[in-house]
Amino acid sequence: MIPDLVIYNTLTRTKEKFEPLVAGRAGLYVCGPTVYSDSHLGHARPNITFDLLYRYLTFLGYKVRYVRNITDVGHMEDEVEETGEDKISKKARLEQIEPMEVVQKYMNSFHYNMQQLNVLAPNIEPRASGHIIEQQLMIDSILKNGFAYEKNGSVYFDVEKYNQQYQYGKLSGRNLDDIKTNTRQLDGQSEKKNSFDFALWKKAAPEHIMRWPSKWGEGFPGWHLECSVMSTKYLGEQFDIHGGGMDLTFPHHECEIAQSTASLGHESVRYWMHNNMITIDGQKMARSLGNFITLRELFTGSNKLLQQAYSPMTIRFFILQAHYRSTVDFSNEALQASEKGLERLMNAMKTLEELAPAEQSTVDISAIKENCFTALSDDLNSPVAIAHLFEGVKIINSVKAGTEKLSASDLAEMKSFYSNVVFDILGLRAENIGGSAQNEVLSGAVELLISLRKEAKANKDWATSDRIRNELNTIGIEMKDTKDGVEWKLK
Amino acid sequence: MIPDLVIYNTLTRTKEKFEPLVAGRAGLYVCGPTVYSDSHLGHARPNITFDLLYRYLTFLGYKVRYVRNITDVGHMEDEVEETGEDKISKKARLEQIEPMEVVQKYMNSFHYNMQQLNVLAPNIEPRASGHIIEQQLMIDSILKNGFAYEKNGSVYFDVEKYNQQYQYGKLSGRNLDDIKTNTRQLDGQSEKKNSFDFALWKKAAPEHIMRWPSKWGEGFPGWHLECSVMSTKYLGEQFDIHGGGMDLTFPHHECEIAQSTASLGHESVRYWMHNNMITIDGQKMARSLGNFITLRELFTGSNKLLQQAYSPMTIRFFILQAHYRSTVDFSNEALQASEKGLERLMNAMKTLEELAPAEQSTVDISAIKENCFTALSDDLNSPVAIAHLFEGVKIINSVKAGTEKLSASDLAEMKSFYSNVVFDILGLRAENIGGSAQNEVLSGAVELLISLRKEAKANKDWATSDRIRNELNTIGIEMKDTKDGVEWKLK
Numbered sequence: 001m002i003p004d005l006v007i008y009n010t011l012t013r014t015k016e017k018f019e020p021l022v023a024g025r026a027g028l029y030v031c032g033p034t035v036y037s038d039s040h041l042g043h044a045r046p047n048i049t050f051d052l053l054y055r056y057l058t059f060l061g062y063k064v065r066y067v068r069n070i071t072d073v074g075h076m077e078d079e080v081e082e083t084g085e086d087k088i089s090k091k092a093r094l095e096q097i098e099p100m101e102v103v104q105k106y107m108n109s110f111h112y113n114m115q116q117l118n119v120l121a122p123n124i125e126p127r128a129s130g131h132i133i134e135q136q137l138m139i140d141s142i143l144k145n146g147f148a149y150e151k152n153g154s155v156y157f158d159v160e161k162y163n164q165q166y167q168y169g170k171l172s173g174r175n176l177d178d179i180k181t182n183t184r185q186l187d188g189q190s191e192k193k194n195s196f197d198f199a200l201w202k203k204a205a206p207e208h209i210m211r212w213p214s215k216w217g218e219g220f221p222g223w224h225l226e227c228s229v230m231s232t233k234y235l236g237e238q239f240d241i242h243g244g245g246m247d248l249t250f251p252h253h254e255c256e257i258a259q260s261t262a263s264l265g266h267e268s269v270r271y272w273m274h275n276n277m278i279t280i281d282g283q284k285m286a287r288s289l290g291n292f293i294t295l296r297e298l299f300t301g302s303n304k305l306l307q308q309a310y311s312p313m314t315i316r317f318f319i320l321q322a323h324y325r326s327t328v329d330f331s332n333e334a335l336q337a338s339e340k341g342l343e344r345l346m347n348a349m350k351t352l353e354e355l356a357p358a359e360q361s362t363v364d365i366s367a368i369k370e371n372c373f374t375a376l377s378d379d380l381n382s383p384v385a386i387a388h389l390f391e392g393v394k395i396i397n398s399v400k401a402g403t404e405k406l407s408a409s410d411l412a413e414m415k416s417f418y419s420n421v422v423f424d425i426l427g428l429r430a431e432n433i434g435g436s437a438q439n440e441v442l443s444g445a446v447e448l449l450i451s452l453r454k455e456a457k458a459n460k461d462w463a464t465s466d467r468i469r470n471e472l473n474t475i476g477i478e479m480k481d482t483k484d485g486v487e488w489k490l491k
Numbered sequence: 492m493i494p495d496l497v498i499y500n501t502l503t504r505t506k507e508k509f510e511p512l513v514a515g516r517a518g519l520y521v522c523g524p525t526v527y528s529d530s531h532l533g534h535a536r537p538n539i540t541f542d543l544l545y546r547y548l549t550f551l552g553y554k555v556r557y558v559r560n561i562t563d564v565g566h567m568e569d570e571v572e573e574t575g576e577d578k579i580s581k582k583a584r585l586e587q588i589e590p591m592e593v594v595q596k597y598m599n600s601f602h603y604n605m606q607q608l609n610v611l612a613p614n615i616e617p618r619a620s621g622h623i624i625e626q627q628l629m630i631d632s633i634l635k636n637g638f639a640y641e642k643n644g645s646v647y648f649d650v651e652k653y654n655q656q657y658q659y660g661k662l663s664g665r666n667l668d669d670i671k672t673n674t675r676q677l678d679g680q681s682e683k684k685n686s687f688d689f690a691l692w693k694k695a696a697p698e699h700i701m702r703w704p705s706k707w708g709e710g711f712p713g714w715h716l717e718c719s720v721m722s723t724k725y726l727g728e729q730f731d732i733h734g735g736g737m738d739l740t741f742p743h744h745e746c747e748i749a750q751s752t753a754s755l756g757h758e759s760v761r762y763w764m765h766n767n768m769i770t771i772d773g774q775k776m777a778r779s780l781g782n783f784i785t786l787r788e789l790f791t792g793s794n795k796l797l798q799q800a801y802s803p804m805t806i807r808f809f810i811l812q813a814h815y816r817s818t819v820d821f822s823n824e825a826l827q828a829s830e831k832g833l834e835r836l837m838n839a840m841k842t843l844e845e846l847a848p849a850e851q852s853t854v855d856i857s858a859i860k861e862n863c864f865t866a867l868s869d870d871l872n873s874p875v876a877i878a879h880l881f882e883g884v885k886i887i888n889s890v891k892a893g894t895e896k897l898s899a900s901d902l903a904e905m906k907s908f909y910s911n912v913v914f915d916i917l918g919l920r921a922e923n924i925g926g927s928a929q930n931e932v933l934s935g936a937v938e939l940l941i942s943l944r945k946e947a948k949a950n951k952d953w954a955t956s957d958r959i960r961n962e963l964n965t966i967g968i969e970m971k972d973t974k975d976g977v978e979w980k981l982k
Contacts, residue, residue: 065589098556100615100725108612111602121599124591130621133703212624234591353962412954419961430964463903470910471844473921 001370003377005060007241008325010249010272011171015379018271020240026062027239028054029231029269031248032125034071035106036091038294039113041278041285041330042245048316048427049275049324050243051119052380055425067234068122072103073129073210074202074223080251082199082222089209099210103129113295116312118427124234128226132212135221135229138263139200147262151191153203153217159196162258171257171272172250198255200225224255232260232268242269246276275324280305281331293330296487307332310339313431317342320382320426341390346430348393349422351400352415358405365410368392369417376425389421450479450486492861494868496551498732499816501740501763502662506870509762511731517553518730519545520722520760522739523616525562526597527578529785530604532769532776532821533736539807539918540766540815541734542610543871546916558725559613563594564620564701565693565714571742573690573713580701590701594620604786607803609918615725619717623703626712626720629754630691638753642682644694644708650687653749662748662763663741689746691716715746723751723759733760737767766815771796772822784821787978798823801830804922808833811873811917832881837921839884840913842891843906849896856901859883860908867916880912941970941977 005018020026030050033043050068057064077084085093092099114121128135139155142148147162148155159168163176176196183195199222204211211218231239244253253272260268277284280291293303301309310318318338322328368388375384392414398404406414422428449468456464469479480487496509511517521541524534541559548555568575576584583590605612619626630646633639638653639646650659654667667687674686690713695702702709722730735744744763751759768775771782784794792800801809809829813819859879866875883905889895897905913919940959947955960970971978 065592098615098725100617101556104612104615121595124589124595126591127618127621130618132624137704213628234589349961353958412957415961416953416957419957419964423961423964429969462907466903466907466910467844470840470906470914473910473914478920 002060002373005056005377006379007271007273008379010274011269016271018240020062021236021238021270024061024063026057026064026241027235028057028064028066028241028243029227029235029239030066030068030122030242031227031244031252032068032070033106033110034075034087035103035110036075036087037106038296039106039110040292040294041280041298043110043113044117044295044315045278045319045324045328046243046245046275047114047119048117048319049380050273051427052320052324052382052425053241053243053273054120054122055427056376056380059420059425065124065235066120066122067124067126067231069226069230070103070107070125070127071223071226072100072107072127074221074226076223079223081195082202086208086210086220092209100129103127109296116295116299117316118312118429120427126230126234128221128230129210131226131230131233132221134233135225136201136214138225138229138259139221141263142200142259145262145265147258148200149193150216153219154191154199155201155216156192156197157200157255157258157262158193159198159258160194162262166258166261168258169250169254171254174250174254198222198224198251200259224252225259227252228256228259228263228268231256232264237264238266238268238270241271241273243273243275246274249274276327279327279329282329302485305332308336310335311431313428314339314342317345317426317428321386323379323381323383325379342428345386345389345393345422346428348396349418349430352396352411352418355396355399355406355411357408357411359407360405361407361410362405363395363398365392365395365406365414365417368395369413372417372421376421382426385421386426389418392418453479454486493551493864496547496868497870498762498764499870501765502760507762509731511553512727512729512761515552515554517548517555517732518726519548519555519557519732519734520718520726520730521557521559521613521733522718522735522743523559523561524597524601525566525578526594526601527566527582528597529787530597530601531783531785532771532789534601534604535608535786535806536769536810536815536819537734537736537766538605538610539608539810540871541764542918543811543815543873543916544732544734544764545611545613546918547867547871550911550916556615556726557611557613558615558617558722560717560721561594561598561616561618562714562717563591563598563618565712565717567714570714572686573693577699577701577711580699583700591620594618600787607786607790608807609803609920611918617721617725619712619721620701622717622721622724623712625724626716627692627705629716629720629750630712632754633691633750636753636756638749639691640684641707644710645682645690646692646707647683647688648691648746648749648753649684650689650749651685653753657749657752659749660741660745662745665741665745689713689715689742691750715743716750718743719747719750719754719759722747723755728755729757729759729761732762732764734764734766737765740765767818770818770820773820793976796823799827801826802922804919805830805833808836808917808919812877814870814872814874816870833919836877836880836884836913837919839887840909840921843887843902843909846887846890846897846902848899848902850898851896852898852901853896854886854889856883856886856897856905859886860904863908863912867912873917876912877917880909883909944970945977 006015007018008015030046033039054064054066072088073086075087076082077087077090088099088102092102095102139148143155148157162168169175169179179196201214201216201219201221203217203219210220212220231242257267283289283291285291291305293305297303298310298315299312314335318335319328321338368391372385372388375381375388395404399406449472453465453468472479497506498509499506521537524530545555545557563579564577566578567573568578568581579590579593583593586593630639634646639648653659660666660670670687676686692705692707692710692712694708694710701711703711722733748758774780774782776782782796784796788794789797789801789806790803805826809826810819812829859882863876863879866872866879886895890897940963944956944959963970
């Protein structure tokens with residue numbers, strides 16, 4: 001018997017039994033990436049967290065519709081003040097290409113990284129730029145309901161007006177008076193009535209490439225709007241679960257609630273789930289702090305903070321070894337411990353396949369199974385579930401050593417249980433390049449070859465540089481010169 | 492010296508020197524798939540053909556912007572009469588899921604198949620449903636210019652009117668009188684003035700899910716419109732090359748020319764390129780003829796027409812062994828010959844890396860190189876280029892046997908040349924699972940295991956069925972149960 005799934009709802013700050021709107025079905029919306037640079041550690045956690053939820057709901061028998069968006073327009077450099085350039089436009093200007101080329105490039109690399117992490121593709125992956133009409137329709141209805149105002153070709157959400165009727169800040173535990181106290185005053189230049197108002201539609205400056213016509217003039221949608229629009233388009237005006245990183249709670253998700261409520265007259269989301277953040281050696285990860293690590297760097301070891309490469313499954317296992325609502329601190333020591341733990345678990349999976357059954361079991365395996373599912377159903381407590389899996393690993397190794405025995409039916413049950421939890425629910429898989437030592441040696445050798453090739457190129461020794469690339473190609477490694485250096489992958 | 496690139500322009504029916512609009516840059520638009528079912532043989536050819544073009548242009552030093560669309564709305568079952576259901580809506584109805592889930596599923600599997608075939612991702616991959624506003628704007632301008640008419644919430648292109656000022660049918664070599672003669676008369680029920688008019692905007696029936704508001708009422712764009720709109724949006728009102736399968740010449744590309752010309756007052760495309768079709772054992776491929784082969788079936792051998800599995804690189808090589816404007820006939824014999832040829836070529840690539848240089852060369856390698864590039868520049872004549880590569884293979888094998896010698900500089904040049912042509916331009920790569928024999932054995936064994944597992948499941952022998960899946964997983968093969976049977980892949 002698997003206990004009922006209970007999830008922590010950020011909105012009520014309590015664990016609640018999951019009761020879907022429609023029996024047997026679950027609708028899930030998760031905020032996806034803004035695709036303007038390589039995916040980094042910060043992308044791994046929410047995507048693995050909600051992949052675990054998607055897999056567990058599916059395992060429990062729900063027919064899940066999982067929607068995860070791609071933000072390809074409207075995300076400004078300064079998220080709170082909504083000023084600066086659009087992140088994608090800025091990158092396009094720097095790379096001297098069309099904004100949609102930036103979007104395509106980084107969307108593709110995000111997908112590739114997610115495949116490496118064995119994160120399942122969502123059922124629908126809508127793009128903000130692909131839903132401009134739908135966003136304009138929601139602005140229309142918010143204007144019609146009196147919760148927005150137009151100014152010089154832009155449309156802003158009227159937070160104060162909304163707060164008179166509803167409660168702005170309920171998700172993040174803020175109230176408007178506090179927000180007012182903590183927000184700088186407008187300098188008189190702004191079009192907004194209040195600095196905490198936010199854009200639904202922004203007038204495009206003449207040099208802005210990503211623009212669409214509207215009844216308010218040429219412009220583009222505000223960043224928060226797409227999620228209200230695309231979640232309700234594909235999941236209905238009310239739906240089950242909305243997930244995202246804790247950093248999105250305010251202002252992004254708060255604005256989503258306000259938009260949906262102002263447009264529909266009621267909230268859309270029944271359960272809000274937020275994963276906690278990742279720190280690196282105890283510090284926040286930020287480009288400005290010099291501790292920014294992309295997923296490619298992690299998988300190849302090419303970052304000065306890393307003592308070695310860590311495989312995608314090591315990263316996945318590491319993230320699953322913490323509960324999603326706890327902070328996780330990345331360090332080489334912690335990752336190496338995960339690598340060893342994962343190896344032990346995967347070795348036990350192999351051992352399990354080779355065990356011979358006995359007449360009777362000498363150990364009881366039912367508790368492990370029950371405890372493991374109890375943990376998973378308790379707000380996805382993966383670290384506790386994994387701890388129970390390791391108790392089973394001890395039994396597996398004892399049976400192999402001959403100090404314990406398992407009957408044929410218990411053995412079959414163990415195999416089925418481990419396969420369900422390790423492969424299907426936790427989404428781990430055996431990795432091509434074998435154990436950790438091999439992995440490390442391989443990636444070290446490739447990095448050395450890349451560096452030798454760079455040297456040969458600098459010396460105009462094209463024969464050597466071509467030779468290195470060709471031989472790597474022949475043994476199954478593909479190299480690509482990019483302006484950020486050489487990328488490589490196993491073919 | 493590499494000769495100037497010459498390409499056959501369908502519009503002029505002559506080979507023309509490629510002269511880009513902007514020096515050093517090339518804009519390329521290719522019609523992508525309608526994503527409502529698994530990718531099949533018919534998708535392999537255009538994508539490999541224009542991948543070759545993209546790679547060769549890049550090799551020649553052009554900065555290429557390659558745009559390939561995804562059709563996710565508006566493609567009706569009967570393409571010519573524009574009747575029946577929307578292909579995606581129909582599949583959504585059959586699978587009982589949301590149309591965008593159909594789109595996502597088959598778009599993902601198309602991308603996966605293209606990666607297997609080593610087809611590079613385009614720089615921009617726009618979706619029809621993501622460009623509704625832009626399509627409405629083009630309809631506006633065609634209406635304004637007098638080449639379209641509205642009827643009951645739909646808008647149709649007025650072919651007769653257009654033909655008075657321009658020439659409808661010039662690409663496919665038709666003229667309107669012939670078309671009139673060969674088209675059935677309208678039955679009086681149609682909204683169209685003439686049966687050869689085509690829809691720019693279709694009014695949505697009440698049950699139609701994919702719909703957007705417009706000034707003509709709720710509806711969706713006609714199939715032909717997206718390509719006129721997205722090509723000019725991302726490549727400019729005039730651009731270099733438009734590619735696609737020969738079957739798209741009429742009506743699709745003819746309609747594209749008419750739309751762009753009616754809207755802009757001039758044509759957009761400078762070079763039209765069309766790949767020829769694939770037949771199977773001399774017959775057209777069609778579901779109704781029972782000779783329909785998906786790419787997954789080809790790669791796994793799971794189709795009764797196939798004597799074995801053929802690896803993605805075998806398929807790629809087979810397609811490149813014919814000129815893109817010739818028909819290609821698929822047969823087991825022809826594929827097996829390609830498999831052997833590819834193995835011989837890839838073995839020579841390995842041998843080349845191991846050769847020791849001599850003091851002086853005993854053979855002249857310059858002709859091979861020159862002939863190969865001459866062929867590629869002659870309208871992408873890949874079969875002739877490959878024939879010249881095989882002349883080099885003879886030399887490589889002779890040097891290995893000691894009957895010929897190559898100097899260090901000639902050897903370096905050979906390596907660089909083969910790497911450029913085989914890996915970069917033809918886009919071939921060494922495959923994970925080694926030679927063809929191994930490939931065949933592996934895929935046979937996996938298919939057998941899948942069949943045994945199916946049997947175990949039918950007998951409710953879950954232990955055996957789980958065991959097969961687990962052990963495959965452990966050795967690096969991932970299985971997935973789908974409603975069309977079991978899919979497997981190397982992880």
